[in-house]
Amino acid sequence: MISLALRGLAKSFAGTTALAGIDLTIAPGELVTLLGPSGCGKSTLLRLIAGLDIPDQGAILIDGRDISDLDVPERNVGLVFQRYALFPHMTVRRNIGFGLRVRGTPAAETERRVSDMLDIVQLGDLGERFAHQLSGGQMQRVALARTLVTRPRLLMLDEPFAALDADLRRQMRSFVRDLQQKMGLSTIFVTHDQAEAMEISDRIAVMQSGRILQCDTPEMIYHQPVSAEVARMTGEANLVTGRVVSLGDAVGLDLGFDPVPLPRRGLAAGTQVLTLIRPEAIAIAPADPGDGHGVIQSSAFMGQSVRYSIAVGPNVFLVDDVSTRRLAPGQWVSLRVSPDHVCVFPPQASQP
Amino acid sequence: MPSPSWRHRAFAQWRPALGLLPLGVVIIVLFGGALLLALLQSLGFAPWLGVNSFPDLTYFTTLWSGASFWWSLWFTLYYSLAATAIALVLAILLALCLVQAFPGRAVFGSLSRLPLVVPYAVGIALAVIMMGNGGVLSRLAATLGWIDDPAQFPRLLNTHAGLGVIAVYVWKQLPFMALSIHAVLISAGREQAEAAAVLGATRHQIFRAITWPQIVPGIVSSTLICFAFNMGAFEAPFILGGGFPDTLPVLAWRYFTDADYALQLQGMAVVVSIGLVAGLLIALYLALYRGYEHRLGRV
Numbered sequence: 001m002i003s004l005a006l007r008g009l010a011k012s013f014a015g016t017t018a019l020a021g022i023d024l025t026i027a028p029g030e031l032v033t034l035l036g037p038s039g040c041g042k043s044t045l046l047r048l049i050a051g052l053d054i055p056d057q058g059a060i061l062i063d064g065r066d067i068s069d070l071d072v073p074e075r076n077v078g079l080v081f082q083r084y085a086l087f088p089h090m091t092v093r094r095n096i097g098f099g100l101r102v103r104g105t106p107a108a109e110t111e112r113r114v115s116d117m118l119d120i121v122q123l124g125d126l127g128e129r130f131a132h133q134l135s136g137g138q139m140q141r142v143a144l145a146r147t148l149v150t151r152p153r154l155l156m157l158d159e160p161f162a163a164l165d166a167d168l169r170r171q172m173r174s175f176v177r178d179l180q181q182k183m184g185l186s187t188i189f190v191t192h193d194q195a196e197a198m199e200i201s202d203r204i205a206v207m208q209s210g211r212i213l214q215c216d217t218p219e220m221i222y223h224q225p226v227s228a229e230v231a232r233m234t235g236e237a238n239l240v241t242g243r244v245v246s247l248g249d250a251v252g253l254d255l256g257f258d259p260v261p262l263p264r265r266g267l268a269a270g271t272q273v274l275t276l277i278r279p280e281a282i283a284i285a286p287a288d289p290g291d292g293h294g295v296i297q298s299s300a301f302m303g304q305s306v307r308y309s310i311a312v313g314p315n316v317f318l319v320d321d322v323s324t325r326r327l328a329p330g331q332w333v334s335l336r337v338s339p340d341h342v343c344v345f346p347p348q349a350s351q352p
Numbered sequence: 353m354p355s356p357s358w359r360h361r362a363f364a365q366w367r368p369a370l371g372l373l374p375l376g377v378v379i380i381v382l383f384g385g386a387l388l389l390a391l392l393q394s395l396g397f398a399p400w401l402g403v404n405s406f407p408d409l410t411y412f413t414t415l416w417s418g419a420s421f422w423w424s425l426w427f428t429l430y431y432s433l434a435a436t437a438i439a440l441v442l443a444i445l446l447a448l449c450l451v452q453a454f455p456g457r458a459v460f461g462s463l464s465r466l467p468l469v470v471p472y473a474v475g476i477a478l479a480v481i482m483m484g485n486g487g488v489l490s491r492l493a494a495t496l497g498w499i500d501d502p503a504q505f506p507r508l509l510n511t512h513a514g515l516g517v518i519a520v521y522v523w524k525q526l527p528f529m530a531l532s533i534h535a536v537l538i539s540a541g542r543e544q545a546e547a548a549a550v551l552g553a554t555r556h557q558i559f560r561a562i563t564w565p566q567i568v569p570g571i572v573s574s575t576l577i578c579f580a581f582n583m584g585a586f587e588a589p590f591i592l593g594g595g596f597p598d599t600l601p602v603l604a605w606r607y608f609t610d611a612d613y614a615l616q617l618q619g620m621a622v623v624v625s626i627g628l629v630a631g632l633l634i635a636l637y638l639a640l641y642r643g644y645e646h647r648l649g650r651v
Contacts, residue, residue, distance in 0.1 A: 050546075050550050051550075052546050052549070052550070072546075072550055073550075073551075073552045073554060076552070077550065078550065079547070081546075081547055083543065085543040085544050085546070086544075087544055087547075087548075087561075087562060088650070089565040089648035089649060089650060090648075090649075091649065098551055098553070099551035099552050099553075102548070102551065102552050102553040102557045102561070130649035146551065147550075147551070150551060150552060
């Protein structure tokens with residue numbers, strides 16, 4: 001198991017900044033996900049670590065040693081490409097054994113390790129097939145096996161499940177996570193799917209425009225994002241402006257319903273602040289016309305919950321209600337939020 | 353009675369083939385017809401020339417029994433294969449170069465493709481200007497003091513070494529081959545080579561294990577076209593070649609332009625011989641290629 005440290009990594013392409021000073025540390029055996037929209041620099045970061053592109057500035061340290069000057073084959077890092085990049089003219093066995101063969105591993109050992117890896121990725125009987133004879137999930141496993149068989153110091157997966165259907169994605173996520181934990185591999189996982197990132201990661205680095213906006217545990221990223229951008233990128237978010245009100249010795253937040261006591265001190269009454277409340281954190285109850293806090297504008301059945309759009313004064317709240325009832329648009333409702341589920345952004349970050 | 357929908361389906365099925373009919377007729381009549389006539393003439397059927405001894409193998413036995421024919425065949429194969437091989441090596445290097453990013457790549461690429469639009473005759477003239485005794489190279493060598501006088505410059509043209517012939521073929525065909533290989537490389541993308549590099553492969557290993565199998569289809573198609581052309585071309589060997597014994601196409605041309613019209617049948621035997629040799633070699637080449645593709649699991 002190795003640690004990885006990126007120090008001020010920057011890269012531009014023809015004057016366009018792809019990465020603007022990335023600092024990131026990955027602990028041994030940790031899985032860190034780079035989460036962000038297309039073009040935010042996630043794949044570029046992987047390519048710099050792999051040596052496929054050269055950084056303009058910064059250093060890449062593996063176990064404290066700068067590998068920035070090493071050629072690609074000397075880095076011994078594994079990269080699974082988004083479209084697998086399997087060699088179409090080789091069988092599954094030869095694909096998986098490629099990295100061992102080019103490193104001069106004896107043939108008998110290569111065969112043994114390839115067979116072991118085929119068993120691990122549960123493709124034992126498909127060794128003689130060619131890539132075009134495999135399904136998407138099987139190709140994904142071959143790509144993973146081909147990388148893992150060389151025992152890379154660091155595993156990098158570039159949106160590896162993007163081409164798979166939803167069911168297969170779920171299977172492969174859990175398969176990859178189990179394998180990564182069993183092998184204790186330090187791993188960087190790239191995705192733009194926040195649910196995937198939440199499920200698979202020890203930590204998530206949320207990226208935008210070549211920068212890491214926040215790097216933290218999935219729980220902290222989801223419940224305590226540092227900015228509205230991070231909140232938006234990590235799930236459905238009610239980003240509403242509320243007014244700080246005095247509640248005796250404490251302060252609370254007026255969002256158009258009963259003031260929510262604020263866990264955070266240091267806010268003066270009367271201050272306008274941007275607030276995040278996730279849709280599932282709001283409880284609703286039917287109310288008589290005029291007695292409730294807001295009116296249901298629309299509803300949509302989501303399977304495990306019903307999503308309501310509720311107008312409360314000037315704000316519109318999304319609310320995920322897990323009860324089996326279905327309230328009709330026009331219904332008055334009262335709203336309640338636990339203070340633990342309210343995230344108030346500091347005034348300087350309160351830019352919706 | 354067939355239903356209208358059946359007729360409609362049948363028409364829809366055959367419509368693409370019907371669209372190709374005019375082209376098919378041209379190919380069958382012009383190419384197939386000419387081939388048949390050439391074969392018939394080489395076997396002694398040319399009543400319009402007052403000759404009809406069909407079927408008669410005399411023209412072939414006469415041709416093949418002469419030592420000069422085998423020399424001609426050797427020179428034809430040598431020029432064709434050498435030019436194709438040299439152009440191929442240079443084309444691979446050029447195509448690999450053109451997929452890299454470097455300043456001025458677009459200009460370099462355009463310049464390298466220029467010979468594609470220049471006629472062969474111009475290439476032959478350029479070879480005379482550059483490589484002939486008294487040409488640019490000889491004068492340059494004299495200017496640089498390598499030789500005392502341009503006349504001392506080694507003879508490059510009109511020898512059986514065929515340097516001028518090969519140079520013209522390479523000059524003209526290199527960009528064509530490079531274009532075919534470059535197109536294959538572009539469509540294959542960089543990901544497989546990058547994946548191989550990350551797995552630990554050196555540049556040499558990547559070329560051998562990844563790039564070569566990718567570009568083989570482009571190589572086969574372009575080398576086939578160039579080789580077949582070289583086997584049948586007569587202008588360059590006629591002007592830049594070493595004279596008797598000539599290449600087979602030049603030999604055929606001499607028979608066709610002889611005052612004795614009956615020798616046209618002998619010329620046809622030469623043409624058919626060229627077709628046979630080229631056809632056999634191409635069939636062997638394609639068989640080897642098919643075996644290679646089969647081993648790679650692509651067929």
